[in-house]
Amino acid sequence: MEIILTQDVSNLGNKNDIVKVRNGYGRNFLIPQGMAVLATDSNRKVLAETLRQRAHKEEKIRTEAETLAAKLKDIKLEVGAKVGESGKIFGSVNSIQISDALKKLGHDIDRKHIQLDSESVKQIGSYTAHVKLYKDIRVDVAFEVVAE
Numbered sequence: 072m073e074i075i076l077t078q079d080v081s082n083l084g085n086k087n088d089i090v091k092v093r094n095g096y097g098r099n100f101l102i103p104q105g106m107a108v109l110a111t112d113s114n115r116k117v118l119a120e121t122l123r124q125r126a127h128k129e130e131k132i133r134t135e136a137e138t139l140a141a142k143l144k145d146i147k148l149e150v151g152a153k154v155g156e157s158g159k160i161f162g163s164v165n166s167i168q169i170s171d172a173l174k175k176l177g178h179d180i181d182r183k184h185i186q187l188d189s190e191s192v193k194q195i196g197s198y199t200a201h202v203k204l205y206k207d208i209r210v211d212v213a214f215e216v217v218a219e
Contacts, residue, residue: 072097073110075118080106087118136205139178143202148172148214154195164192164216169200172214180204192216 072094076084080101084090089110092101101107108114150168152160166185173180186201197215204210 074101074107075110075114076101076107078106087122089115089118133205133208136208140204140208140210143173143178143204143210143212146173146176146178146212148176148212150214150216151219152195152216154218158195160193160195160216162193164198166200169212169214173212 073089073091074097076086076088076090079085083092097107097109102109148169150164150172152162152164152168154160164187166182166187169185169187170180170182180202184203186203188199188201192198195216195218197213200212200214202210202212
């Protein structure tokens with residue numbers, strides 16, 4: 072029996088794959104659980120159209136991410152922080168402050184997509200943040216922590 076997977080199934084395949092399974096496994100487990108549908112002619116046509124439309128959308132998102140990566144590559148951010156006499160920051164600089172600094176420059180990037188090199192930035196100096204824009208498109212953004 073051939074089925075189309077509607078979600079990733081371990082040891083079987085990924086979403087939208089057409090796989091061949093035993094009849095009992097398909098009819099008694101995969102289809103009732105909503106993990107798969109029968110690979111009929113109409114379902115194959117729907118799958119082909121879905122994949123075609125998704126490829127077009129993903130190409131558009133990828134090009135937007137690449138242009139944003141080119142813009143972010145040359146940016147040098149300055150993040151202000153309250154500093155003690157020894158040059159140590161009260162608290163630490165995190166991804167929220169990096170996201171806010173990027174918003175001031177007109178780039179709206181979610182803080183969840185920003186990852187810092189070190190665990191916590193607690194000193195004045197230059198650092199690098201890794202920004203994930205798309206699945207495999209990442210860019211390093213340099214930032215400097217300065218005293219306010």
